[in-house]
Each structure stands twice: as structure tokens, then as C-alpha cells.
Amino acid sequence: MGEAKRRQELARLGDVEPMVLDTLGGRIHVRWDETARATPNAQLAFFAEFLKATGLYDRWLESCPLSYESSNAPRKADVLGTWLLSILAGHKR
Incomplete structure (x- = not known):
């Protein structure tokens, strides 16, 4: 059986292997939950992988004058990372 057919069969059976994503925080595993209507942070893991793969986040840290x-001050990466996550999560104050 070909790889594509095997994936279709696994998906049909609901036994899909997790996807492995490399992010700035390390490697994470993502598994789809077919029974859930929505997830709280939806595609955030894939966006984190995009930021690492493109180097966009690292360039942002380097160019920020903060x-x-x-x-006992926090690191610039911690401050900007927290700020970015709060924006993506829809934080309002």
C-alpha cells in the first residue's frame, strides 16, 4: 500500500500519527482532534514553526531597540514573546 493510501486509511480509522513541528521553544507534536469543534489557539503551533523556519522572530528580536x-530585568525575548502571544490570543486590557 502506498504512503498516501496508508495515511488516508489511518485518517479514516481515526488513528492519525502526530505531526512533529520544530519551534523556537523546541520540538512539539500536534495531533488533530476530529471530535472537537474548535481549539483555543487553533493553528498557533504551525505559526510558531513558521516563525522559526523563516527566522522572522529572530530578526525581530535583533532589530528591536528594547x-x-x-x-533582575527579563530578557528581551521573554518580553516580546509574551507580548506577541497576548496579541495572538486576543488579549484585551
């Missing part, structure tokens, strides 16, 4: 001088 800097803190305190010895």
Missing part, C-alpha cells in the same frame, strides 16, 4: 538595565 533594553533593560536592571540586574
Whole structure:
């Protein structure tokens, strides 16, 4: 049986193998839940993989003029990453 037919058969049976995505936070596994109507963060894992693959997030960090001088200040990557995730999650204040 060809690989495409095997995937179709697994999908039909509901036993689909998880997809492996490489993100800035490390490797994650994504498995579709066919019974769920929607997920809270939908395609966020795929967007994270896109940011790593294109280098867009790293270039954004390098070009950002943000800097803190305190010895206990958070890293720039932590501040910008939190800000980006809050925007993507629809945070309102």
C-alpha cells in the first residue's frame, strides 16, 4: 500500500500519527482532534514553526531597540514573546 493510501486509511480509522513541528521553544507534536469543534489557539503551533523556519522572530528580536538595565530585568525575548502571544490570543486590557 502506498504512503498516501496508508495515511488516508489511518485518517479514516481515526488513528492519525502526530505531526512533529520544530519551534523556537523546541520540538512539539500536534495531533488533530476530529471530535472537537474548535481549539483555543487553533493553528498557533504551525505559526510558531513558521516563525522559526523563516527566522522572522529572530530578526525581530535583533532589530528591536528594547533594553533593560536592571540586574533582575527579563530578557528581551521573554518580553516580546509574551507580548506577541497576548496579541495572538486576543488579549484585551
